Amino acid sequence: MAGGGFVSEAGRSADYAGSITAFVVVTCVVAAMGGLIFGYDIGISGGVTSMEQFLGKFFPSVYRKMMDETARESEYCKFDSELLTLFTSSLYVAALIASFFASAVTRAFGRKMSMFFGGTVFLLGSILNGAAINIEMLIIGRLLLGVGVGFANQSVPVYLSEMAPAKIRGALNIGFQMAITIGILFANLVNYGTAQIKGGWGWRISLGLAAVPAIMMTVGSVFLPDTPNSILERGHTDKAKQMLRKIRGTDDVDEEFQDLVDASEAAKKVDHPWKNILEPRYRPQLIICTLIPFFQQLTGINVIMFYAPVLFKTLGFGDNASLMSAVITGVVNVLATFVSIFTVDKFGRRILFLEGGAQMFICQIAIGALIGLTFGVSGEGTITKGQADLVLFLICTYVAAFAWSWGPLGWLVPSEICPLEIRSAGQAINVSVNMLFTFFVAQVFLAMLCHLKFGLFFFFAFFVFIMTIFVFFFIPETKNMPIEEMNRVWKAHWFWKKYIPDDAVNIGHQDDV
Numbered sequence: 001m002a003g004g005g006f007v008s009e010a011g012r013s014a015d016y017a018g019s020i021t022a023f024v025v026v027t028c029v030v031a032a033m034g035g036l037i038f039g040y041d042i043g044i045s046g047g048v049t050s051m052e053q054f055l056g057k058f059f060p061s062v063y064r065k066m067m068d069e070t071a072r073e074s075e076y077c078k079f080d081s082e083l084l085t086l087f088t089s090s091l092y093v094a095a096l097i098a099s100f101f102a103s104a105v106t107r108a109f110g111r112k113m114s115m116f117f118g119g120t121v122f123l124l125g126s127i128l129n130g131a132a133i134n135i136e137m138l139i140i141g142r143l144l145l146g147v148g149v150g151f152a153n154q155s156v157p158v159y160l161s162e163m164a165p166a167k168i169r170g171a172l173n174i175g176f177q178m179a180i181t182i183g184i185l186f187a188n189l190v191n192y193g194t195a196q197i198k199g200g201w202g203w204r205i206s207l208g209l210a211a212v213p214a215i216m217m218t219v220g221s222v223f224l225p226d227t228p229n230s231i232l233e234r235g236h237t238d239k240a241k242q243m244l245r246k247i248r249g250t251d252d253v254d255e256e257f258q259d260l261v262d263a264s265e266a267a268k269k270v271d272h273p274w275k276n277i278l279e280p281r282y283r284p285q286l287i288i289c290t291l292i293p294f295f296q297q298l299t300g301i302n303v304i305m306f307y308a309p310v311l312f313k314t315l316g317f318g319d320n321a322s323l324m325s326a327v328i329t330g331v332v333n334v335l336a337t338f339v340s341i342f343t344v345d346k347f348g349r350r351i352l353f354l355e356g357g358a359q360m361f362i363c364q365i366a367i368g369a370l371i372g373l374t375f376g377v378s379g380e381g382t383i384t385k386g387q388a389d390l391v392l393f394l395i396c397t398y399v400a401a402f403a404w405s406w407g408p409l410g411w412l413v414p415s416e417i418c419p420l421e422i423r424s425a426g427q428a429i430n431v432s433v434n435m436l437f438t439f440f441v442a443q444v445f446l447a448m449l450c451h452l453k454f455g456l457f458f459f460f461a462f463f464v465f466i467m468t469i470f471v472f473f474f475i476p477e478t479k480n481m482p483i484e485e486m487n488r489v490w491k492a493h494w495f496w497k498k499y500i501p502d503d504a505v506n507i508g509h510q511d512d513v
């Protein structure tokens, strides 16, 4: 590594020259728009699938069951239908598969190309959905949306982490999660509005409006520059350096640039990121990139995000109250994300993970107990206004905890812990595991609610407990550490250090660990 005195090595982390330029902030805001398309999807389907006209048209059997008070066993099973959940979850299967293709595109053609492609396919999907006249059009549209999401989620977090200077990497990366939460809220509001439309075609607007974030991302990506890391990865050294100067707002970028070059050279020596990531020295990244998305989904957050209106209806809230409650949780989700933006680079990732985990656990136990006491195992019973308010309050407190912990960190941590040579592979694993379990939760939730009843909340609480212990022991603090120097973190960790060979810690500078 050029420059860099030995004495200051360990503390040099956030000390590259250059400031936070307007250019980098604007670029990141535009890139974060990729999160909107994902969020919009998450938020839209729950409301649409609770709209009677939509159900009547595409899922007549669910509709009949919902309307026929005598036909169902209990309140818990009101909406249980595999076809209905398939509508929601098909998107995530497509995203899962697409993220592997996205990984190759992101590596070979750059991050912005993946964003552009993702936005375009997503646009097609939204048009097909808004115009759907049969279930096939609906599902094919959902699959295209999924491909778009797969590409966006693969490229945007990596893009943000590479563009950002180390000291505000967390905050900028969380721009992605912020966009997700805004997308969800926007979708909740749209559903609230379109449900009031007479004539029963409001769902078309709900589904078709996905075109708005799609256009924003597609057009935005045309104007975005690629990251220096990615330009270098594709062999354009001078261009990469120019770009780094531009985004850091100074000519004095030699030190940081040399680190990028070292990282890129190390990356070139390896044959293939997929074979690579299986090597023992990448064990921490492999395990963390697999477990973080798994745990993120096993918090149960998407039970609320997808099915809040359905869940509130199940609990006996009226139609409008259900959609309104979804809007309330959506607002809490957005606001609480700010907490993480302002704290993540100051207090670090671990404290947010641990506090968020504890808060979610308490809320889930309380919600499970309250619903259990109200509806019992039989699922018969009615909820009083006071109890309903309490459930809503607890759900909001739970959503807030997720929004400043596992929500943003589930995307931030995997995108920043992988060295360049395995970055696209690590991110593809992250996205695909995330999508797999998003699919899983979406697909089985209604059946689980029907069978596990209020125990469902205890089920998720159990996982929250496990993941909090996992964070405590196995997730090192990564705040302020330059992305291409992350190996020092593993080397200093009580458990992971045994996997890291000495030569992995910035060749030539082993002495500073």
Ligand code: BGC
Residues within 6 Å of the ligand: 042, 177, 180, 181, 184, 296, 301, 302, 305, 333, 406, 407, 408, 410, 411, 434, 438
């Ligand atoms: C998760 C989504 C979730 C959203 C809620 C994201 O980080 O990946 O599954 O719906 O947060 O805000």
